[in-house]
Amino acid sequence: MKTRYIDLIDQTFDFPQEEFRLTNGTLSFHDIDLMQLVNQYGTPLKFCYLPQISNNINKARKWFDEAIRKLNYAGTYNYCYCTKSSHFSYVLDEVLKNNVHIETSSSFDINIVESLKAAGKIDDAHYVICNGLKEREYVKNIGRLVNNGHRRTIPVIDSIEELALLEAAVNFPIKLGLRIASEEVPEVDFYTSRLGIGHKNIISFYREKIQSNANFKLRMLHFFINTGIRDTAYYWNELTKCVDIYIALKKECPELDCLNIGGGFPIKDSLAFDYNYKGIVEEILTRIKTNCDRENVPVPHIFTEFGSFTVGESSGIIYSVLRQKQQNDKEKWYMINSSFITTLPDTWAIRKRFLMLPVNHWHEEYEKVLLGGITCDSDDYYNCEQHNNSIYLPKFQRSQPLHIGFFNTGAYQDAIGGYGGIQHCLIPKPKKIIISKDDEGKLVTQVFSNQQNYRQVLQLLGYQANGANWHEKDISEFQFINGFETH
Structure with missing residues (x-):
């Protein structure tokens, strides 16, 4: 025995x-x-x-690059690191060896970005995607980063009040993202995420608050699924709703050209772990391309914000x-x-x-x-x-x-x-x-x-x-x- x-x-x-x-x-x-x-x-x-941090970054890039070529997808892929997963300097040093972009969550994140810029590890070619609820100190730091020349800073609007704060903080027009408040999985205690703007209100919010405002240009649509990117009916349903909103907005807002599919890949938690990363990536791009082609709308550039997958x-x-x-x-x-x-x-x-x-x-x-x-x-x-x-x-x-x-x-x-x-x-x-x-x-x-x-x-x-x-x-x-x- x-x-x-x-x-x-x-x-x-x-x-x-x-x-x-x-x-x-x-x-x-x-x-x-x-x-x-x-x-x-x-x-x-x-x-x-x-080294495993770089390994995972390069794996994800390879999966997206291969799917883009296979599907003849006209957009580009942009890997962002979600800093809240681990803010340590040694992590960011390794991450940035791979020329990836940064996603932030709070005011201190901007101080880290400025420190990395001063050290020559980030330059103005790097996107800084600013997520999270933006209180005054966070907006102040975003404004300072933009005013000092980092034009690839994209604040992702989480609530209506942030527009006025941003308008007062920056000295020239800036690019914006809008976050969609996704519907949550049935087992949680609430129906809709507290983050972002309800999907039924996104287009009217754009028309009323952004479209005629010369200080803002809508560049990115962002949606985040708390469960991560999973091969479930729930995930594909939320992705489809997001793409439909992108298509509707794109018809009214020509400068909108980026789709941020927030929510990360799962990481290995068992010797029995099995996840078809390559297949999931191809399915995501297929669904986006199919829907956009049907409506004769150019496909968006794809951004991901991988935190756990990057460092876990x-x-x-x-x-x-x-x-x-x-x-x-x-x-x-x-x-x-x-x-x-x-x-x-x-x-x-x-x-x-x-x-x-x-x-x-x-x-x-x-x-x-x-x-x-x-x-x-x-x-x-x-x-x-x-x-x-x-x-x-x-x-x-x-x-x-x-x-x-x-x-x-x-x-x-x-x-x-x-x-x-x-x-x-x-x-x-x-x-x-x-x-x-x-x-x-x-x-x-x-x-x-x-x-x-x-x-x-x-x-x-x-x-x-x-x-x-x-x-x-x-x-x-x-x-x-x-x-x-x-x-």
Whole structure:
């Protein structure tokens, strides 16, 4: 009878896979020896493999370029990075190596764009698509960016009031986008998205507020589906409604020539993951072209805003199992040395599942377990896989620590978890490393930030460094340059 963990994986999935394989009995991720990382840096450990960001950008470009050629589609494709997925400098540096455009969500995003421009990483040829509800500070920053010469800034109107604010903030006519308030999936508590302008009001809004206003030129129509780009009747129905609105508006507004199909591609969350990216792209362009050709309207240039797809599959986090707790006849808990609530908050907030695999002990027997974090909160747990309503892991051995990895965690987790700040039960922020390749293709690792120490946490809470519990000798002091540690 085959009872080893490697047997379970072999019987259930095609393995090894593109990014996962075993090397000397332990797990490798994109040829990164994860046990070597554990031995060198300890756990809990967050890591980001930068080359995967470029890989996914180039994959998407290839899918769209191939579909455009195949369908003889007359428009162009423009890849935008959705910065809210991860604002870190090392992420933007990697993203911008690929000459992509930027989509923003708030006022501070514009400050980041200006910083990138000053460093020569963005120039006036890059589109800056400004989404989100635009309060005064956001509009002020957009106006400054436009007035300083960035003419490819396109604010996407989310509500009527934004027009007056933008008109007061800029010194010359600007290009605009309009966001359609899509209808939500049936299982949510509301019918229409709070974002954008209702699809029945888009054309009248254009006629009354934009058409005769010399300060604005409508360039882009934007729609966003919260569930992402999925092969479902719901998605295709919303896309069709959006294209119909584009066609109607184009007949009245010749300068309208861009369609932003917001909502991203899904990312791999299981070894059983299966998604026909190439086929979905071809179907999207086919439907747009078919409808436009039928109405004798030129097809739009296509913009996408990929956030999770861009950065999600680049990152992971490794925990160690501290101990095993047998609570009753059915529940065997593996307690990790961190917290899911603080390090993978989506697992707690929306019950999101990530791809989880052990790093070592693949040739040991496996058992059904529950994973628990170290906070005193009963919700700090992880209890099932995306493909299975259970978790199976190699049996715990106190003498030989078990390390487990959660993969494709690069989008949103740091921002939602409050990177660098106060976290639930004062669980410290883990150490974070960045992995890249040198000119010879060899892996290079850098420490971006060390695990939070108690002094940093107490300072955030307002405690003064004059108490008896402050022990300088216990604290590793580091100087940071651009986020990377140097001794």
